[in-house]
Amino acid sequence: MRAIVFAAVACAIAAGSAVTSVQAQGVTGFGRDAREKPDKKQYIPATKPQEKIFPLDATWTAVSLNGKQFNGADRPSFIIDKQYRARGYGGCNTFAATAFPLRDQQLAVGPLALTKKSCDKGLGSLEQDFFIALRTAGQWDIVGSQLVIKSQKGELRFDRAL
DSSP states (O other), rough: HHHOOOHEEEEEHHHHHHHHHHHHHHHOOOSTTTOOOOOHHHHHHOOOOOOOOOTTTTTEEEEEEEEEEESSOOOEEEOOTTTOEEEEOSSSSSEEEEEEEEEEGEEEOOOOEEEOOOOOOHHHHHHHHHHHHHHHHEEEEEEETTTEEEEETTTEEEEOOO
16 A cells, blocks of 8 residues: 555656646647747748739820920820720821730730821821831830830820820
8 A cells, every 4th residue: 555655646746747847848738739839931922013904094195205295285195995995186187096905014006097187297297106106005104193105116105184
């Protein structure tokens, strides 16, 4: 009997010291949530810049072509509606075309249908440069409040019309 009591006391002392050492290590319970978690850095994929959405149904009035300012009331303008129809004014003649904003801020403009109004030479040549730049459009971007269209023939800048 004495041996049983001695064994019980020894087990109680051993259990008490085990609990004390576990509490000293900071382990509060058993199971997955109570275990220490290793400091692993979580993988976060690189973010791409947010792709902009082309502003459909907005009228844009030309400000400049390759840095050369458009002056007067006969500034070129255009709009692309939700059916991807572009229409506008070149400074002397009106035009219509199909225009598609594409991924990566690309812009595809189809062949232009133009009126054939006669214009003075200076205005006619400026209008022709505008039409060529618009027709060969490659990329577009919104910079501040301006729409910038880059083409093989240069850079067109537009302000939003009221």
